[in-house]
Amino acid sequence: MKRYKLLLILLDALLIDLAFFLALCLRVDFKIPPNFIIAFRNNMLVIPFIQIGVYMLFNIYSILWQYTSTKELFRLVIAVIIGSTGALSFGTMIGHLLPRSVYIIYLLIILIFMAGSRISIRMLYRLLKDETLSLRSLFGKEEASLKKRLMIVGAGEASSILIKELQKEFYGENDIILAVDDDRRKHHANIHGVPVRGTLPQIPELAQKWQIDKILIAIPSASKKRIAEIIKICNTTSCQLELVPPLSQTIDASFGLKNLRRVSIEDLLGREEINLDNTQLQTYIHSHTVLVTGAGGSIGSELCRQIIDLQPKKLIIFDIYENNAYDLQNELLQKGVSKELLEVIIGSVRDKDKLRYVFAKHQPELIFHAAAHKHVPLMESSPEEAIKNNVFGTLNTALLAKEYQVKKFILISTDKAVNPTNVMGASKRICEMIIQALKGSSTEFAAVRFGNVLGSNGSVIPLFKKQLEAGGPLTVTHPDIIRYFMTIPEAVRLILEALTFAKGGEIFILDMGEPIKIMDLAKNFIKLSGLELGKDIDIKITGLRPGEKLFEELLLNEEGLQTTSCDKIYIGQPMELSFEVLLEKLEVLQASLYDEETLKAAIKDLVPTYTYTPQITHHQTQVI
Template sequence: MRFRNITPKKASVLENILSKYKMRQLILIGTDIASIILAFMTSNWIIYSQYKLQHIDISAILIYIAISIVTLYLGRCYSSLWRYAGEEELIAIVVACTLSIIITSLIHLLIGIKFSITFYMLNLILTTLLIGGTRLVYRTGRRFLIRSGLKEKSSKVLIVGAGSAGDMVIQELKNNPKLLKKPVGIIDDDINKKGRRIHNIPILGMVKDVDILVDKCDIDEIIIAIANISKKDKKNIIKICKETKCKLRIIPGVYEIIDGKVDIKKIRDFQIEDLLGREAIKVNLNEVSEYLKNNVVLVTGGGGSIGSELCRQIAAFNPKQLIILDNYENNAYSIQQELIRKYGNELNLRTIIASIREEKRMNKIFNKYKPDVVFHAAAHKHVPLMEKNPSEAIKNNIFGTKNIATLADKYKVKRFVLISTDKAVNPTSIMGATKRVAEMIIQALNEKSETEFVAVRFGNVLGSNGSLIPLIKKQIEEGGPVTITHPEIIRYFMTIPEAVQLVIQAGSMAKEGEIFVLDMGDPIKIVDLADNLIRLSGFEPNVDIDIKFTGLRPGEKLYEELLMSEEGLTDTGHKKIFIGKPVDFNIERYKKHLEVLRAIVDKEEVELIDSIMRELVTTYIRPEEANDKANA
């Protein structure tokens, strides 16, 4: 990389950085030369000491040293950092040592120096072990010292962004030496800034130069300090930076630092939503939320991930009353206290602990509060757990939904919004099948009810309780391994705020039992997601943190769908939201199946559940059928 228009003072700083890098290279080369000589002498002693000690021509060793160092250099064995020595570095060392021993043996033969093939083979093994071993010993020792507290060293930080946000980050790091984070350089894609300084920290290059600068400056951590950046640009920067194996962090958005200060506690670790590769779904909630204002709104499952976010967003639109209903008191209490702190007496809030399964209790609640709008988010959602507890999934997801939807019809609720899932499409699990029945329930009621029923179907929600991302992050924190069920498994993802905005938008459009679907972009391969999270945490996948494949779980398929083949797709006023036309089904047959199913679960005749559910949900297939289709 070339630096233009740099003053002598600036050049001296860069020369100092480069000289430290060259010194580390020289030390490494010296260590390798010692390893080569030791391997050569040891091989000679082992092979020839039993017979006649082979006379060693000094030129034989010098040739071997010269060729070995050249091949190691060409193999980029001196451009990697010792502390990151891993599988790729080991392969490079093996290749370089193998090439050097082949070339050396040929040159020895040409100039009349004779050693046996056994000597060269042993020498190759010893050289590889010694050269690779020195790097491994350094890496292991360094980690031991750091973890044991014997070595407390400041992290060297590279700042991405030479604007006002970068300026604030540098100030914050310099003003807080106890953070043990030392800014050593800045990169920015504005070519006019290259060679300048911010708070005496040099702007060393552009984003494309990050890999070179990380090596040269011995960088431990990269902070992306660009407050106002598009998702696409952020993804491109992350993609380049994550290959450096440094820990990556990011500052808050522009609106979070509008007061002109960056709180270092708010400089967060990267999250997987930073890599979604699309802009967040935007909904003008002021236009679609009229049906919430001055109305009584009930949210079932109001303490859960989706339910609590619904409560947060609904509270902002001045409902006449907001009712949080949940069976789990801790979650309900948490969102209740959050809303009280934020709104105080301005929000008419009621929190109710009750189960949607209890028909009489639900009837009293509907009779007392007369809700105008119901968001039904209460459900059992964990696929493997429900496979082991199918009767619980049915009681909650089917008959709990039936209780709430029937009461919505009875008390003439204006709008009823069911939170559904992509797992209801051609379901392969009891959870997905029960959610498909929940969709059928609101479709059947919509035929005769004054209430506008609607279902909202979307994929996996990032960061929801018990979901994949928190699990992977926890496994990384614990040192691994990160467990993935299958190397080819893919999923759609969205953020919790996106999901809730879609739900509120769908509520405004509700009519005719429709199913709303979000264009969620391209699906993400779970193994790639895990790889990214490991790298963004500053580790090397399958070197520092292993990725382990455990096999598909009961009821799990390789991919999820958002629509059934029978459903049509209709545009809405929002370019990312579509309507799936409800699939017709025999209402009378559906009612009879529900009666049979009720009797089965009441008697806990679990062995009969599978057959009746497959008759009720004709698209319910076994996981292996779906996976065979995916692989076809």
């Protein structure tokens, strides 16, 4: 780039002196008097410095003239006029002033020279580019440019900025071939020299025709649902995918190539951002003491991040696993959170005495109960641990919340609690029953039920990442298994929103959108990782695990469904439960912990919809 600038400066110096000489010759009809020759000699050494100095002030040498537009040419004209005025002023000061008409002629000639040189650069670049394309078609990729061939999706403001940024890479690795847009009025137009050639449904056809290597999606104003649709179209090609994030995050003074990112699995969900009513939430959280159990986990830690933004009086981070709690504490402190706002406590919800100590000392006013064992296969092999931690941990925390008159208690539940086929899901249904049975106390108890969250510890995406890093294969338990998914931040925003609706005994059910086939998720994960299924990596069908269902449900038949003012949160009708009867059954459950058959019978007595599914085994795994 420095050589490019230096060559332009030398070219301009020659053109300036040539223009000045031609202006003088034209003025005197090519018969130059001796005194004019002396004046010309004195001027020709200094005028290039004046003119080029003005060009530098106007950043003329920062413009890539192969992509010039009228805006850049106008800037050049202004710089030329000011530089010529400077030349006239210099001649006046040193007393070697030539006839004023020489400077007027000089201005006209230098304008032609400067504009012509820049336009010539642009034409030469286009000619060489077309020649390169011809070589590609004649000799193939081996003989052609090694640059990646790009397609831009979108022909709006973001695409314009993106193309200009890419074109600044004078020796860059990208070659922008075309753009596509559904607005047919833009077809056959050019964006900084890049042609707009078709619509979005034509992406696969155009990608093949023009041998595209990478597709950049540059429609930050589009809804997430629309972006997901575009990604699905692009996924039918073999191209790499990148995108410009939403408008609010990108189109600003600092927008550039750094904003581009790889398409992620989250983008395929097509779920819109949830805007919380922070004003209402702050009335509950601002200047209040908040306790989050299981705070080191995926949901618990995100709860802490979002709660701290609402300025609580104190945030109590309670977790049995000290490493996660320590990492979360450091993360919040590094973000500028005051150490006095945080209280990190290592302990288990099974330990009622430890919990009582925490309640007595800190007097929490709001509780988000996220502590739980959640891994279905592990809890099938250790069912007593699911009951001790999930059921009796919830009972301990809830009874102390009632005793210490906590204002609100929100249980984090799961769709696996509906018609459960595994101990983990059944244990969470019992937790919901505890919350519902405590309805009517001074503490407003409620539960929030939702499906899988992408990227949570132990979930499918981190598993796929590890399998990918190990060289594969990716494992899927059944080709038809489906699950509901949402992102961790979205789930937590809805949990916080549900807090404002809680009156006591409700089970809030989050709108999870459409269920997704895990097989499709695995295929998309491979695609977005830049690999090819069957060539670079395989998918292996391993068979359903103990307690695993092909699909999950979000609602019991008898619960019904009510809407709220938030279109993504629904309320399951509270069920009438006797806390005394429930306690009696829980005592039987506790006495059965270490006899698996008796334990499952006690679970069945508490949760009639619980069914035990024997392990489905496959003698041979299937590789796709």
